Amino acid sequence: MGQEDYKFNDYGDAGVLIEFSKTFTMAAWQKVHYLANQFLEESIPGILSIIPTYTTLFISYDYLIIERNELKKIIDSYIKKSTQQQINITGRTFKIPVVFGDEYGPDLEFIAQSQQLSEADIINQFCSKPLPIMVINRGPMFGTNFKKEVPRLETPRTEVPAGAITAAGEQISIMIQKSPGGWRIFGQTPIQMNMTFEENPPVYYKPGDMMLFYPINKSEYSKFEGLTISDTELKL
Amino acid sequence: MKEPQITINSAKLSNIQDSGRYGFEQFGISANGAIDMYAYLKANELVGNKTSQPTIEVTAFGLSLTSNVDIPIAITGGEADLKIDNQTIKSWQTVILPAKKELTIGMIKKGLRVYVAFAGGIHAKTTLNSTSRDTILDLGTQLTDGMILPLNGSTEATDMKITQLEDRPTYGSPWHIRVCDGPDTNIFTESTAQFYKNKYRVSPVSNHVGIRLKGPAVENFKTPEILSRGVGVGSIEIFPTGQAVVLHRGRTVTAGYPIIGVVSLIDLDMIGQARPGDEIHFEHISIDEARELYKQHFNKLPYRR
Numbered sequence: 005m006g007q008e009d010y011k012f013n014d015y016g017d018a019g020v021l022i023e024f025s026k027t028f029t030m031a032a033w034q035k036v037h038y039l040a041n042q043f044l045e046e047s048i049p050g051i052l053s054i055i056p057t058y059t060t061l062f063i064s065y066d067y068l069i070i071e072r073n074e075l076k077k078i079i080d081s082y083i084k085k086s087t088q089q090q091i092n093i094t095g096r097t098f099k100i101p102v103v104f105g106d107e108y109g110p111d112l113e114f115i116a117q118s119q120q121l122s123e124a125d126i127i128n129q130f131c132s133k134p135l136p137i138m139v140i141n142r143g144p145m146f147g148t149n150f151k152k153e154v155p156r157l158e159t160p161r162t163e164v165p166a167g168a169i170t171a172a173g174e175q176i177s178i179m180i181q182k183s184p185g186g187w188r189i190f191g192q193t194p195i196q197m198n199m200t201f202e203e204n205p206p207v208y209y210k211p212g213d214m215m216l217f218y219p220i221n222k223s224e225y226s227k228f229e230g231l232t233i234s235d236t237e238l239k240l
Numbered sequence: 241m242k243e244p245q246i247t248i249n250s251a252k253l254s255n256i257q258d259s260g261r262y263g264f265e266q267f268g269i270s271a272n273g274a275i276d277m278y279a280y281l282k283a284n285e286l287v288g289n290k291t292s293q294p295t296i297e298v299t300a301f302g303l304s305l306t307s308n309v310d311i312p313i314a315i316t317g318g319e320a321d322l323k324i325d326n327q328t329i330k331s332w333q334t335v336i337l338p339a340k341k342e343l344t345i346g347m348i349k350k351g352l353r354v355y356v357a358f359a360g361g362i363h364a365k366t367t368l369n370s371t372s373r374d375t376i377l378d379l380g381t382q383l384t385d386g387m388i389l390p391l392n393g394s395t396e397a398t399d400m401k402i403t404q405l406e407d408r409p410t411y412g413s414p415w416h417i418r419v420c421d422g423p424d425t426n427i428f429t430e431s432t433a434q435f436y437k438n439k440y441r442v443s444p445v446s447n448h449v450g451i452r453l454k455g456p457a458v459e460n461f462k463t464p465e466i467l468s469r470g471v472g473v474g475s476i477e478i479f480p481t482g483q484a485v486v487l488h489r490g491r492t493v494t495a496g497y498p499i500i501g502v503v504s505l506i507d508l509d510m511i512g513q514a515r516p517g518d519e520i521h522f523e524h525i526s527i528d529e530a531r532e533l534y535k536q537h538f539n540k541l542p543y544r545r
Contacts, residue, residue: 016503017531021470055265062471
């Protein structure tokens, strides 16, 4: 990729938003995470924060240590030396059991109706292939493989349980801890994905890793309780 | 030998803050850290700390504590009545807190936050290399009445320092907050002029995460579809209703609302000191001006983190 591939948008006096595309494309997402990984591996003095998402990378920096133009040069050099192999992010696969519907997924029926599909079709579609983790923000986030956007709840729930599999718009998010939320809940996993603050990195999975979801019965839920994300890694 | 320690007699809304939990925002862990970073760093400098050490960040309602050893302390930030037992003491300078005498910080009268630094620092729970309080992930330490915090033990004599008047920020309403362009300034071409003329007031629903503003709605803009993206501290988000919120150090690291501007680093401390009900005016400045102002002010400090 070349310099013309991105926009360097100044963001106040101490930030920059690197933008590869206005709308979502896999290519833009890959470039964002390639660039983020370069910064995270090299830990350049003065770089305070790296936040990669779908099509943009936010960087905050101490401009008394690293000047704007130096930062831009570093970005250009990373981009210039990138190879297609580095940009094609690959990752591990985790197999995640999910109880769909009923009290574990009270909005499954709503989602099925919104997609004009049966509940079984929604589950099959969701579990049909591994979904790549696109973004991490206190939990993994994915694109949906549904055909239509999922409307949010008009009034957010005051409490969404840990493990809830939720959808809104064209995104899926797994709640890693109990919190309020306005996304539609269609299932729940017993696998613990919460951050482990005693460890560094505190999050086991990363963007580019895949999660393959599969349905389990309510009666099986307790069997998986206590397992953490690393227990579900598919070893090849 | 007795272990040097402090006892929190009355905690009110106080917690431990340092310069922030950096290096984890890619996981959604916000840096947090002292809201008024300059006051925090200055307090550390005044007690002779060679690196930035955890301090107590007091919000609005004051605090009282006792030490079991004589310890140099410094109190910076907003204005409040400060006493050791019945004796009035001054802020922005080194003070010796004698053993078994009570330090009392009264209600904060101007500004919202006060910092208490201890020579050698205090020992507090460290998570991911920082002691900073994160209320959302429940990291760090929220002080409670009766809590005991060990002092790191440097009770030896320190230079008694006084901050020059020119190096003390002026706290109090109305606040003039300087703002730089952000990533979406072009969305607001027809509304920025009005935004910079409007008067806002700080809503009571404000905290480390964000300062909500009450005032005229920002108009004449279209809320575009913005994919979730990283947001910087100081971002002024405009909700579809036209209401504004200034994100602060405890913000959620991604969001999708348009941003009319970004509070300059130099005034990020000041907006964080604004009390509910205080008046806010925003002034547009260039990024170069903002950097020069920050440099003049913060380069005098021995460290910035």
